Amino acid sequence: TSMSNPPVLEGYLRRLHSRIIFNFDDAVHEKGIPYLDARIRLADAVWVGNPILAEYSRRFCSDVRFIESAVDCNHYTAKTSYARHAPPRLVWSGTPFSLQYLHRLREPLRQLGERTKFVFNIVCRQRFTFNEPAIREEWVPFSRENELRCLHEADVALMPIDDGPYERAKENYQVKM
Numbered sequence: 001t002s003m004s005n006p007p008v009l010e011g012y013l014r015r016l017h018s019r020i021i022f023n024f025d026d027a028v029h030e031k032g033i034p035y036l037d038a039r040i041r042l043a044d045a046v047w048v049g050n051p052i053l054a055e056y057s058r059r060f061c062s063d064v065r066f067i068e069s070a071v072d073c074n075h076y077t078a079k080t081s082y083a084r085h086a087p088p089r090l091v092w093s094g095t096p097f098s099l100q101y102l103h104r105l106r107e108p109l110r111q112l113g114e115r116t117k118f119v120f121n122i123v124c125r126q127r128f129t130f131n132e133p134a135i136r137e138e139w140v141p142f143s144r145e146n147e148l149r150c151l152h153e154a155d156v157a158l159m160p161i162d163d164g165p166y167e168r169a170k171e172n173y174q175v176k177m
Helices: 008-016 036-042 051-057 096-115 144-153
Strands: 021-023 045-048 064-066 089-093 119-124 137-141
Touching: 008 036, 021 036, 045 051, 051 064, 089 144, 096 119, 119 144, 137 144
Parallel strands: 021 045, 045 064, 089 119, 119 137
Antiparallel strands: none
């Protein structure tokens, strides 16, 4: 169900099951998402991936578990070659929501592109472009395989992000399915 809808499904599940565990992985309370508190109150336990979300959840549930995110090491394997590419390859991978952070890179990448050639792979389900002649970007449709390939081929991986309450509560690693 959508987090912005009342917790009707969760209330129904509460009547059917003896235990409910609720999990969320972003500081949606910072974005004003309604009904989060109600969902947490309906749960017997809450599972979150960072201390900020745990602290928030404890206001509404006494059994809060902090379990750090795990990386699927069978899929996300280490690079086998660190030889530099010519031109250098940069990469960013994220969700359509996180495309907003790429705008922070426009000016630095434009300045870099005026001095040297590089290729910037943008791995996302949604197409994005800077529309800057100095920035040679390549959109790569998101799939786990495409993301892994681009990470292995990259000389530099970029992760621009704001320094706000929402961003500070993001988990250190999130698997996109």
